[in-house]
Amino acid sequence: MNTEKIINLIKENHADAILLLNESNMHYACGFSPSEGAVFITADGAGYHIVDSRYTETAENHAKRTGLNVIEISSKFTDEVDKIAKKHNVKTILFENETISFAKYNDYSKVLHYAEFINLDNKLMQLRNIKDIAEINLIKDANNIAEKSFMELLPEVKAGKTEKELAALFDYLMAKNASDGVSFDTILLTGEHTSMPHGVPGDKVIKEGDFVLFDFGATCQGYHSDMTRTVAVGYATDEMIEDYNLVLKAQMAGIKALSDGAKCADVYKAAYDVLESRNRAKYFRHSLGHGVGLDIHEGYNASPKSSDTYKTGNVTSVEPGIYIPDKYGIRIEDLLYLSPHGPENLSKITKELIIL
Numbered sequence: 001m002n003t004e005k006i007i008n009l010i011k012e013n014h015a016d017a018i019l020l021l022n023e024s025n026m027h028y029a030c031g032f033s034p035s036e037g038a039v040f041i042t043a044d045g046a047g048y049h050i051v052d053s054r055y056t057e058t059a060e061n062h063a064k065r066t067g068l069n070v071i072e073i074s075s076k077f078t079d080e081v082d083k084i085a086k087k088h089n090v091k092t093i094l095f096e097n098e099t100i101s102f103a104k105y106n107d108y109s110k111v112l113h114y115a116e117f118i119n120l121d122n123k124l125m126q127l128r129n130i131k132d133i134a135e136i137n138l139i140k141d142a143n144n145i146a147e148k149s150f151m152e153l154l155p156e157v158k159a160g161k162t163e164k165e166l167a168a169l170f171d172y173l174m175a176k177n178a179s180d181g182v183s184f185d186t187i188l189l190t191g192e193h194t195s196m197p198h199g200v201p202g203d204k205v206i207k208e209g210d211f212v213l214f215d216f217g218a219t220c221q222g223y224h225s226d227m228t229r230t231v232a233v234g235y236a237t238d239e240m241i242e243d244y245n246l247v248l249k250a251q252m253a254g255i256k257a258l259s260d261g262a263k264c265a266d267v268y269k270a271a272y273d274v275l276e277s278r279n280r281a282k283y284f285r286h287s288l289g290h291g292v293g294l295d296i297h298e299g300y301n302a303s304p305k306s307s308d309t310y311k312t313g314n315v316t317s318v319e320p321g322i323y324i325p326d327k328y329g330i331r332i333e334d335l336l337y338l339s340p341h342g343p344e345n346l347s348k349i350t351k352e353l354i355i356l
Contacts, residue, residue: 002028003047003066005127010043010094015118017042018094019081021104024294025096027222028128031062033294038077039068042088050080078111085112094120122299129291129299130313135223136337139292139315142179143225143335143346145218149173150229150349157356159208159233163188163201174218183217183224183296194230194329197286197321208234211328217296224296226317227347228333231354243280243322244353247330250274250320251351254288254302258336258343260312264288264302267310271320283322290317292335314338315346 006029010018020026020039027033029041030049037059038050049068051059059070073080085093093112095105097119109117131139153170167188174182189199190206194213206212215228230247232240254271268288275281287306291299292315300308302316310316316338321331334347 006041007045013094015092015094016090022096022099025124027294030068031066033222038081040081040084048084050077078107082111090115092116092118094118096120125299128293131315138220138223140346142218142220142223145177145179146216146225146227147349149177157212159206161206163190163204167201179218181219183219183226187215189213192326195323195325197323206233222294224292226292226335228319228331230330231356233356236355244330246278247320247322247332248351251318251332254318260338262310264300264306264308265304268302268304280322283324285323289319292317310338312338312340
């Protein structure tokens with residue numbers, strides 16, 4: 001249970017309790033994502049989920065599994081946390097210094113003036129980054145939904161369709177296939193728009209000979225998937241095919257370098273060097289990958305300046321790309337799980353260039 005992991009974290013940091021207000025951190029403890037609330041867990045094993053009336057029933061249903069005590073506020077969240085802290089004689093509290101707003105920090109530190117607030121930093125995120133099998137299965141479920149929807153969308157991708165209408169259809173298909181919601185705003189771009197790594201779908205119409213880039217994800221019980229595929233419509237020029245295969249080669253080099261203990265910067269370099277060998281690395285404009293879980297970007301990233309190291313239990317994207325302004329862009333992205341037996345690719349859709 002995640003509650004036990006959090007209690008161990010409290011004890012390791014010589015604190016009396018932890019206060020969670022961040023939506024994803026609360027989800028890790030209580031099993032869903034309330035837009036507002038608080039989770040307060042003490043070192044002596046008591047756990048509380050404080051909600052308003054909008055979430056009482058949902059919280060109580062999840063508490064059957066998590067074991068948290070659900071409290072519906074009668075006045076303010078701060079007042080309820082104050083009562084619990086005094087009940088358990090709490091004097092030191094781990095708090096989310098990296099995500100809490102200054103105003104909220106002031107609210108809680110004023111009411112809990114008798115307690116010392118200790119920076120949590122990224123310690124809970126490090127815990128979240130080591131996924132257990134139940135979390136991996138939820139990410140797999142989300143990924144399966146996204147992949148099924150992508151394959152259902154492909155027959156509709158043709159000259160004359162606009163980015164917006166296909167992006168809307170894509171989101172509908174994921175919802176129809178049981179996604180709880182999209183992982184992020186779906187990116188669906190065509191032609192020269194594909195040179196914008198995070199472009200927004202617009203009214204641009206697909207033409208014969210265009211690349212179409214899809215960056216998409218579904219969610220399952222709060223856990224995200226993430227995938228990118230680039231296809232061609234009608235035909236692809238020799239240059240397009242050559243660049244596509246170069247990006248694929250770079251991705252495979254990054255995946256090959258991925259292992260427990262590998263430095264994120266070294267994995268980035270493995271992919272970068274492949275692009276650099278053909279003078280295309282100058283068009284690679286982002287990190288090679290990022291952690292994925294309750295947040296679509298969480299924990300670490302594979303960039304040249306990263307000091308992070310991959311560990312067994314991580315789920316990371318591997319997504320090299322090249323983006324040539326006013327011409328085209330290509331990105332290929334898979335989701336990898338560092339299992340106890342080595343990297344497992346969760347993405348099953350072919351990476352050979354699809355020409356529709």
